[in-house]
Amino acid sequence: MKKENVLITGCGGMLGLAVYDAFKEKYQNVVATDIDLNESWLSELDVRDIVQCEKIFNEVKPSIVVHLAALTDLEYCEMNQHDAWRTNALGTENVTLLAERYGATMVYISTAGIFDGEKDEYTDFDKPNPLSYYGKSKYHGEQFVERFSSKHYIFRAGWMMGGGVKKDKKFINKIFDQIFKGSTELKVVDDKLGTPTYTKDFAKAIVRIIDSGYFGLYNQVCGGSCSRFDVAEEFVKLLDLADKVKVTKVDSDYFKKEYFAPRPYSEKLINLKLNTRNINYMRHWKECLEEYAKEYHKLYHGKI
């Protein structure tokens, strides 16, 4: 066990659980924080509040800071741009400045959503051009970390899957929710491409990579790529519901009222740097989804 102090922000969300578990396995003192205190092991920290940030940094004196806190709902960010800037951009500035003051290694989680989707796929070296306010505010965070943190890692994730029924706010849980409520036909877009990113693989990989001392920015997504339709179809199959639930292709226009934030056509990332340095610990998305689907299968099968 390592004796260093680790401070995690935004740890109550869908990635937080996996990150907390992965760090607890290796580090003796892990302090997990969030504004939403949905677990007994979370302490309060609002990253927008520099005074609160100073207080917690002074208490924990971290040598590693894992900054997860963010507003991740794209529609909310479009409609509440100031809050998106205050949380995703200024919150990251606050945490980065204090990490630097305490000589800590800064770990920032970015997103494939900083690209415009004009290319089919993106390496770590492609130039971002975010379309949405979520993407813009997260890209500001990347740039600030790169500029003001002397020891940092930036990991860009794709379509996150993980956290289970309680915490997963994204695609898999939304699909499952529809099935659980009795839908026998799912309408799913096939004109959005990306790379799923399993929270457990992602978190474990971070713990391994920050030991390497190879600081910098990394795309870190699962192997393979797909459309939303491919993910939904695979998930339904893994739940053994292929004969009960039909997955029908639609285009993004079908959801344009509900999902009005601009989204790139392709958010496919390639882990070029991780592969070349031989430190790519991410499995193929289908293998990860098979593991993740078991959580849903176990909890709900037979009730559908």
Ligand SMILES: NC(=O)c1ccc[n+]([C@@H]2O[C@H](COP(=O)([O-])OP(=O)(O)OC[C@H]3O[C@@H](n4cnc5c(N)ncnc54)[C@H](OP(=O)(O)O)[C@@H]3O)[C@@H](O)[C@H]2O)c1
């Ligand atoms: N989910 C994805 O598909 C995805 C993809 C790529 C990158 N990422 C990045 O991965 C990181 C973790 O996100 P996630 O997937 O775990 O999303 P999440 O489930 O939304 O978790 C983010 C957590 O941060 C909290 N938070 C919001 N404002 C805060 C503030 N001012 N101070 C402290 N905490 C605050 C959220 O609380 P509330 O729930 O109350 O807002 C939530 O518990 C984020 O930086 C995100 O941008 C996510």
